[in-house]
Amino acid sequence: MPRVRMLLSTGRAVVYGLCATVLGLALVAKSPQVARGQPAPVVDSIGQALVENHPGGAVIGLLRGDTTAVRAFGAVDSTGRRPTARTLFEMGSITKTFTGLLLADAIERGELGRSTLVTTLLPDSVTVGTADSTTMTLGHLATHRSGLPRLPSNLGATARPGDPYAAYGDSALYAFLDFLDDYTLSRAPGAKYEYSNLGMGLLGQLLARRADTTYAALVRRRITGPLGLPDTRVHLSPERADRFAQGHDRMGRPTPPWHFEALAGAGALRSTAADLLTYLRAHRHALEAASGPTLALQQAMRRALRPRAPTGRDSTRVGLAWHQSTRDGHAVLWHNGGTGGFRSVVALDRETGDGVVVLVSAALPSRTVLKTGRALLRALRSD
Numbered sequence: 262m263p264r265v266r267m268l269l270s271t272g273r274a275v276v277y278g279l280c281a282t283v284l285g286l287a288l289v290a291k292s293p294q295v296a297r298g299q300p301a302p303v304v305d306s307i308g309q310a311l312v313e314n315h316p317g318g319a320v321i322g323l324l325r326g327d328t329t330a331v332r333a334f335g336a337v338d339s340t341g342r343r344p345t346a347r348t349l350f351e352m353g354s355i356t357k358t359f360t361g362l363l364l365a366d367a368i369e370r371g372e373l374g375r376s377t378l379v380t381t382l383l384p385d386s387v388t389v390g391t392a393d394s395t396t397m398t399l400g401h402l403a404t405h406r407s408g409l410p411r412l413p414s415n416l417g418a419t420a421r422p423g424d425p426y427a428a429y430g431d432s433a434l435y436a437f438l439d440f441l442d443d444y445t446l447s448r449a450p451g452a453k454y455e456y457s458n459l460g461m462g463l464l465g466q467l468l469a470r471r472a473d474t475t476y477a478a479l480v481r482r483r484i485t486g487p488l489g490l491p492d493t494r495v496h497l498s499p500e501r502a503d504r505f506a507q508g509h510d511r512m513g514r515p516t517p518p519w520h521f522e523a524l525a526g527a528g529a530l531r532s533t534a535a536d537l538l539t540y541l542r543a544h545r546h547a548l549e550a551a552s553g554p555t556l557a558l559q560q561a562m563r564r565a566l567r568p569r570a571p572t573g574r575d576s577t578r579v580g581l582a583w584h585q586s587t588r589d590g591h592a593v594l595w596h597n598g599g600t601g602g603f604r605s606v607v608a609l610d611r612e613t614g615d616g617v618v619v620l621v622s623a624a625l626p627s628r629t630v631l632k633t634g635r636a637l638l639r640a641l642r643s644d
Contacts, residue, residue, distance in 0.1 A: 309334055319619070323615075349492060352532050426522065548614075
């Protein structure tokens with residue numbers, strides 16, 4: 262196999278974890294009650310199941326009203342230290358909800374619109390010449406309806422084993438977009454949902470370019486700073502690096518951290534259970550009644566959470582990155598994520614306001630972590 266093809270195949274294999282798995286909310290069997298704001302034995306049982314028979318750790322966060330509870334399992338690294346609410350994990354595609362919120366915030370500020378054309382935000386030197394591609398909007402990117410593929414075809418030219426996005430910079434991204442002059446999109450923008458790391462990464466890059474800054478700086482300025490999320494970062498300080506969990510691949514081997522350049526908006530953020538519970542609580546408050554010093558940002562959250570398009574699954578629609586699935590009369594907003602050595606999910610029940618965070622430093626099957634989140638929501642609901 263030629264080297265470029267081999268690297269692309271390797272990259273596609275490991276980036277699969279970044280992808281949201283669009284599933285209905287057919288939950289696992291009904292769980293015992295969870296006392297209000299307090300973890301019950303069922304939570305410990307679920308958490309222990311996440312760390313059985315492999316190295317790594319897991320943290321479960323529960324949101325009930327304004328009360329939070331966190332339980333930790335396994336080990337953060339080879340020293341045997343147990344993770345905590347402040348242990349940092351790669352959260353992969355949960356990053357996309359921040360990117361969708363950045364777009365919603367820019368719309369609230371009157372800077373951009375969902376109908377803003379992608380071509381208007383690219384450098385003058387980059388041409389996207391086909392008729393289909395010139396109609397692509399920021400809204401198409403945010404709802405996975407751009408027609409762009411899951412991954413850029415030239416990712417393999419820069420992919421590093423174990424860290425596939427690290428060297429994929431602006432020049433590679435623009436080269437792919439130029440290639441669209443001789444490339445036919447799989448479908449016209451807006452025609453159909455097709456999950457795309459490329460599309461959401463491009464959205465983050467365009468929003469940062471429009472704001473004349475980096476994606477990491479824009480997230481800090483517009484989201485994590487105002488909401489008080491000190492540990493939700495692209496780049497880690499030495500102190501935060503000391504709290505960063507060691508990831509593990511499917512064979513239980515330690516994995517290197519992932520880094521992102523041009524496609525940071527698809528999966529670059531790291532975070533903690535404490536920060537993500539605060540993030541979910543802010544979204545719940547925004548749904549209830551937007552008010553206070555972060556009013557504009559809360560309005561942006563409401564905009565981002567609004568379901569806008571079908572995904573091809575009867576019970577699931579997509580907003581600006583957030584997915585909403587409905588079962589048993591409950592609409593649940595959610596996103597999952599994964600990188601080479603991590604898996605994660607966040608979910609918020611619109612009806613009850615309950616929320617869950619699951620962070621795991623092992624490459625478990627995505628369905629396993631999704632089912633964990635759903636089981637925890639069902640347990641909270643049963644109280």
